[in-house]
Amino acid sequence: MTVLCYLALGSNVGAREQYLREAIQALTATPGIRLIAVSKVYETDPVGYVDQDAFLNMAIAIETELSPTELLEHALSVEQTLGRVRLIRWGPRVIDIDIILYGNEQIDLPNLQIPHPAMKERAFVLVPLRDVWQGGTFLDTESMEEYIHRTGDEKGVRIWGTLDLDTGSAPTES
Numbered sequence: 001m002t003v004l005c006y007l008a009l010g011s012n013v014g015a016r017e018q019y020l021r022e023a024i025q026a027l028t029a030t031p032g033i034r035l036i037a038v039s040k041v042y043e044t045d046p047v048g049y050v051d052q053d054a055f056l057n058m059a060i061a062i063e064t065e066l067s068p069t070e071l072l073e074h075a076l077s078v079e080q081t082l083g084r085v086r087l088i089r090w091g092p093r094v095i096d097i098d099i100i101l102y103g104n105e106q107i108d109l110p111n112l113q114i115p116h117p118a119m120k121e122r123a124f125v126l127v128p129l130r131d132v133w134q135g136g137t138f139l140d141t142e143s144m145e146e147y148i149h150r151t152g153d154e155k156g157v158r159i160w161g162t163l164d165l166d167t168g169s170a171p172t173e174s
């Protein structure tokens with residue numbers, strides 16, 4: 001059985017687009033994960049700890065046979081392989097991978113909450129998510145557009161380009 005999942009990715013250190021590309025390639029190179037859709041790349045103002053560089057954020061849709069915990073372990077191992085070091089909580093990071101939605105499941109474990117608890121407040125998650133959304137009810141009866149509007153932060157999320165996963169070539173300007 002496969003489950004449709006949505007992941008959010010972000011980077012604000014060094015070769016940001018290269019970290020995003022390598023993260024998606026590593027995430028989807030494993031058996032049991034199939035890439036369904038890739039969002040545009042957005043440059044976004046930092047939220048939370050604001051004294052840091054702008055992020056590149058994006059989202060992907062995948063189909064997976066992995067359980068939520070297996071998917072989390074895989075995402076953490078990709079983060080570590082790419083060199084993520086947690087120096088400051090909410091601070092700069094070469095790559096951040098969050099499981100946003102795992103089918104319609106609600107999961108509340110100490111290290112894994114799905115739907116991701118902060119997604120509704122974050123335009124840098126919702127705007128890329130809109131690109132890859134495969135339809136169906138979003139969280140409850142409200143539309144994704146309504147949630148995006150309510151963040152009040154659409155201006156902090158600007159299209160940066162698209163990621164070419166095959167060639168590693170530069171992103172397109174939009």
Ligand code: GSY
Binds near residue numbers: 009046049091
């Ligand atoms: O929660 C993910 C890490 N993060 C981000 C991010 O990915 N993008 C923006 N714009 N701000 C952020 N603050 C944190 S923490």
